[in-house]
Amino acid sequence: MKLIDGKKIAEQIKTEIALKVKELTAGDKRPPHLAAILVGNDPASETYVASKARACKEVGFDSSTYKFESDISEPELLRTVEFLNNDPEIDGFIVQLPLPDHIDEQKIIQAVNPHKDVDGFHPENVGRMTIGLPAYISATPNGIMEMLRRAKINTTGKHCVVLGRSNIVGRPVSILMSAATEPGNTTVTVCHSKTSGLKEITKQADILIVAIGKQEFVNAEMVKDGVVVIDVGIHRIESSRTKSGFKLVGDVKFDEVSEKASYISPVPGGVGPMTIVSLLQNTLKAYQNLIYS
């Protein structure tokens, strides 16, 4: 079994981005700039936005955070989006989700200029990805594709089973994995809560991408020998064996599945570290005008 080490791959990509930024900003061109809109005080959101700012610094990007109280009105938030859409010194920005209940998330997402939508959530970017045009691809599916590419997994002609059909993971990764690209070109089966005979399907998988949000759901009986497993889940559970009293696990029973797998991504240290890197990659593409040109 080989580990697909997301943490290591992410570090490698950051090094490459940092080099590219140096190259592109030779002379005195300004560096790429990623902005984030953060509403309210959700600790997970605050942590995530802070990690983004830190990652920007590591690779030589500028970053800025537009922070608002949770009682900001929808029109006020829309004005901020509009301001960032029009600021020529900001290449891309994200609106950290979730937003407070009184704000229509889809309305905000759709107000972001698709050219600056480095989260890849605007329908225009989703549509471009779906039909195979250059697009900002959202962080997790992009990270998964990058992991498969860097781990040199041959995908063409393989059977890829995706567990989960969410808009942020299962749906886009299923589209990318069946596109006429490498990685890609797999026969893809998408499973979800209404799927019957799940085990018979997952056992057919050469590549299994698990984004079902159920702690340690996939066990050894559900996979065949030699399967490649990408585990997107992340759950914090109590543990008497760690100092902190908890540990992180994925959607896959790592100990038993890893014994049958040819490659597997761990949790933590798998897909997680790839997501912020995806955002940096998209911001670099925005800076270089590589998507909409």
Add this chain to the structure above:
Amino acid sequence: MKLIDGKKIAEQIKTEIALKVKELTAGDKRPPHLAAILVGNDPASETYVASKARACKEVGFDSSTYKFESDISEPELLRTVEFLNNDPEIDGFIVQLPLPDHIDEQKIIQAVNPHKDVDGFHPENVGRMTIGLPAYISATPNGIMEMLRRAKINTTGKHCVVLGRSNIVGRPVSILMSAATEPGNTTVTVCHSKTSGLKEITKQADILIVAIGKQEFVNAEMVKDGVVVIDVGIHRIESSRTKSGFKLVGDVKFDEVSEKASYISPVPGGVGPMTIVSLLQNTLKAYQNLIYS
């Protein structure tokens, strides 16, 4: 075996649309208006645009055709698109494809206002469909979903195998069939030219949607008893048994597959008649502002 009679379903839907138009135009409100841009003299395109105009007349829509020689320049065509985007009396319009080689089709498609894009080809509509927002869905996938709905096929929890991953049929119908809707909610497997072990996969299908563009490709050995088959292919082949000397066949060997199927759509008279009806349905939605509201 029951036939899914696309011709009959299409007639039924046209009757419903005509009634709705009467209702909506009571008083003296103008009827829905569908326009088409036609470039050059491709006979198939001319026939298709003429059928659209005829279908509009049948249901009480206005229609108009903007016809250009094949040497029209791209900027000139873009100006026409812009004109139609801004004409408040035109609810929706299509640009008949293919366009001459010197014109960038994607550029034209993306110039169409998504609100009037009744062909559902603009990335914004594709993206909205992908993430489950209201969208103009393109003619063939919409027609297939309507056939399954009207034939009262229970789809939830079934295994749907889609042969083909094209942007106009396989890809969108695979997304719609795995969405959390009815029809929909199936476990979907998308197969394509790189798929290996095809027969083992198609034999698992409860519902088989064939859009592979290969004449009579699917035979009885590839399906299981009781399968529901939707045949999207259409091929004109020579025949000594018809007066014209040719006949139309699909991607499925109808005679032998129909003996095992519980439901099957024929060619001709299956998916074909549904496509123009889908366009009428989208135009009616545009007139009523049902998608972008």
